[in-house]
Amino acid sequence: MSFITVRNLSKTFKVVKRDSGLKNAFKSLIKRKTTEIKAVNDISFDINEGEIVAYIGPNGAGKSTTIKMLTGILRPDSGEIIVDGFNPFNNRIKYVKNIGVVFGQKSQLWWDIPVEESFLLLKDIYKVSDEDYELRKEELVKLLNLKDILKTPVRQLSLGQRMRAEIAASLIHDPKILFLDEPTIGLDAISKVEVRKFIKEINKRKKVTIILTSHDMTDIEALTDRIIVIGHGKKLYDGRLQDIKKKFNKNKKVEILFKKISNIPDIKYTKIIEKKKNKILLDVNMEKNTISKVIRE
Amino acid sequence: MKLIKNYLSMHLKVSLEYKSSFILSCISQAIYMLVELFTIYALFLKFKLLNTFDINEMLLGFSTIWLGYSLAELFARGFDHFDKLIVRGDFDLLLIRPRSIFIQIFGSDICYEKFGRTLCALLIYIYSASKVITNLTLLKISLLITMVIGCFILIISLFIIGASFCFVTVQGIEAINIITNGTKQVAEYPLSIYKKPVRMFFTFVIPIVLINYYPISYLTDKTGNILYVFMPLVTIISFIISEYIFHIGMKKYCSTGS
Numbered sequence: 001m002s003f004i005t006v007r008n009l010s011k012t013f014k015v016v017k018r019d020s021g022l023k024n025a026f027k028s029l030i031k032r033k034t035t036e037i038k039a040v041n042d043i044s045f046d047i048n049e050g051e052i053v054a055y056i057g058p059n060g061a062g063k064s065t066t067i068k069m070l071t072g073i074l075r076p077d078s079g080e081i082i083v084d085g086f087n088p089f090n091n092r093i094k095y096v097k098n099i100g101v102v103f104g105q106k107s108q109l110w111w112d113i114p115v116e117e118s119f120l121l122l123k124d125i126y127k128v129s130d131e132d133y134e135l136r137k138e139e140l141v142k143l144l145n146l147k148d149i150l151k152t153p154v155r156q157l158s159l160g161q162r163m164r165a166e167i168a169a170s171l172i173h174d175p176k177i178l179f180l181d182e183p184t185i186g187l188d189a190i191s192k193v194e195v196r197k198f199i200k201e202i203n204k205r206k207k208v209t210i211i212l213t214s215h216d217m218t219d220i221e222a223l224t225d226r227i228i229v230i231g232h233g234k235k236l237y238d239g240r241l242q243d244i245k246k247k248f249n250k251n252k253k254v255e256i257l258f259k260k261i262s263n264i265p266d267i268k269y270t271k272i273i274e275k276k277k278n279k280i281l282l283d284v285n286m287e288k289n290t291i292s293k294v295i296r297e
Numbered sequence: 298m299k300l301i302k303n304y305l306s307m308h309l310k311v312s313l314e315y316k317s318s319f320i321l322s323c324i325s326q327a328i329y330m331l332v333e334l335f336t337i338y339a340l341f342l343k344f345k346l347l348n349t350f351d352i353n354e355m356l357l358g359f360s361t362i363w364l365g366y367s368l369a370e371l372f373a374r375g376f377d378h379f380d381k382l383i384v385r386g387d388f389d390l391l392l393i394r395p396r397s398i399f400i401q402i403f404g405s406d407i408c409y410e411k412f413g414r415t416l417c418a419l420l421i422y423i424y425s426a427s428k429v430i431t432n433l434t435l436l437k438i439s440l441l442i443t444m445v446i447g448c449f450i451l452i453i454s455l456f457i458i459g460a461s462f463c464f465v466t467v468q469g470i471e472a473i474n475i476i477t478n479g480t481k482q483v484a485e486y487p488l489s490i491y492k493k494p495v496r497m498f499f500t501f502v503i504p505i506v507l508i509n510y511y512p513i514s515y516l517t518d519k520t521g522n523i524l525y526v527f528m529p530l531v532t533i534i535s536f537i538i539s540e541y542i543f544h545i546g547m548k549k550y551c552s553t554g555s
Contacts, residue, residue: 013551073392074551097395108390112311124303125394153314 002046003209004070004177009079010233011040011065039065041233042079049176052203052210052224054241062233063213067181070211071101084176097126100170100208104182107162108169109154115165116150119172126173133172140168143205144198160191167198171208178202180212184219196222254282300396304404312409323413330363330414334421337485350487354513356425361509362484364418365448367411373453375405377477379460388550398547399540402460430516440512440526447508447529454532454539455480455503461539461546480505504531 015037018028040062047053057063068074069081072088072095081088086095102108109118123133141147144164149157157165163183170178180199184192200223203210214220220227221241229237229244237244258278274281312319334356341355350358370377382388382405391401426441459473480503488496488510499506507528515525 068389071393073389075548092392093395093397096393099393101393103386103389106386106390110307110311112314113307117307117310121303121307124300125396 003049003051003084004045004047004211005080005082006046006070007044007080009040009043009066009069009076009081010038011062011069011074011077013037013039038233040069040076040230043230043233043235044079045228045235045238047209047211049209050203050207051226052199052212054220054224054227055211055213055230056215056220056227057230057236059215061230063230064181066230067101067179067211067213071099071179072096097173098176099179100173100175100177101179102163102166102170102181102183104163104180104185107154107166109162109165111154114151114153115146115157115169118154118165118169122169122172128173132174136172136174140171143201144168145194158191160187160194163187163191163195164198167195167202171202174206175208177209177211180210180214182214183212184214184216192216192219193222199223254284256280256282300400301404305407307404308407309409319410322410325413326411327413327417330367330417333485334359350489353425353428354517355487356421357429357513357516358487358509359485360418360422360425361444361448361513362481362505364415364422364445365508366452366481367415367418368445368449369452369456371408371411371415373403373456374408375402376453376456376460378406379456380463383463399543426516429513431518436523436526437516440516440529443526443529444508444512447532448505450536451503451505451508451532452477452481454535457536457539457543461543464546464549476503484509504528504535507531 013036014034016028017033017035018024043062043066055063055066065074069076070083070088072092075089083095084098086098088095108122109115110121119137122128128136141150144167146164146168149161149165154162154165167180167183183199184195187195196219199210199212202208210223212219212223225240225242227237227239227241227244228235253273256279258280270285271283272280273283337355337359338352341352375382379402382391382402387405391398391405394401422445430437455473455477459477462473480499483491483495483499484505488499488506491499496506511525511528514520515522
């Protein structure tokens, strides 16, 4: 059996609908129209130990809802989740000992006091022994380059520094699985690259299974091969990133501007869609051809 | 236990980070209580309608409630302002920790600013108790302690019930404030000024009078009934009920934000 098994997972939310305007706001006080939204609809997948899986989809596709069910925050309406032999919602306390979670938009660090204090509290929450704590702290400080910020209050950190501290905080208890919900949100290009590097390093060194969501395709490209795409609560794709690229990037439209059009040669695997005075639009099959080749001809 | 100690010290560190704000709010909180005391005191002097209670007994009743209430606000602010925890989505973060949710909510907010008020109430409590009680027995001392603890537990229970509603309504509802604040305000005055239905309500539904009015009549030797000594323990039942309601509410929880 695989490390994480998800079968036919579904979750429905009731959403209150009302039209804009004060009048309608009062109206909804008396009578409410609710619609049911299937945030997650019949999703199944398996993840092996040590894998990095990117979970992608547009806003509102149900990514966070799935993550919340996988972390035991929400109870699934139907379906089954088994992670490392646990049912996340029913065995919450035992289960969460083995996971680390970083929500890009929520902080688990204490805003007003130095980072290290938050680490110490987490150490007590997870009942980590003193020796283990010192060892891991040292390792994380080196890995995530935290030396200078350990004694700084969180409110004075930059977003990139804070995200590094957040990731470290979620690893203090040495979890087997790490959930990263948009870990690079709002970060600048350099910090993004750094955070990616750490994530990869952690995965390699500690064999931590990582599930991440992100809107940044470069994030995903840099980190993982396997992606799961969902939209409107349904699973659309599960497989290698290269494959999906091939699947949807087969043909490219190329527009070529000429000073003067002479005769157009017949190019293999290329179709002329449109022909104007000094412009032609071509449909090029990328598998068999390249753009530069077409232009040369 | 170690975790609770840790939470306490963490919040103290946060409070001390903003020194002047901390001291000022400590003082203003105490003044707020004293103003309320002054109002009751003035009323008390003007109309002698509370003829069964003398001024020190009234002070004792008043300070019991305030002491218990301030302590509850100090330690259980996480429940008092539970809607914030839900709206900000921080409740999710508590759920991913391998500890009891209750302890974590207590630990999520400890409001040391209420310390000024607590100290003030404690001083009045000790002063009025020393005036009221003529012959101090061991039983009376323990009753003095259980009165405060009972009030503390009862107010916390009300906070928890209020918090349970947040699972359904998300936003905290003002109706809950009527119950917590209203109960406190009712109990500031001696019970004898109220009509019977009100008295019944605050004896059997929200048993706040069991922790100040009745025990005080034992302290002042108006009654020798030993049963009065154990009345504050009734609040433990309230706590168990509130905990039960909270767990029902938690099943309805459906998180906010992404």
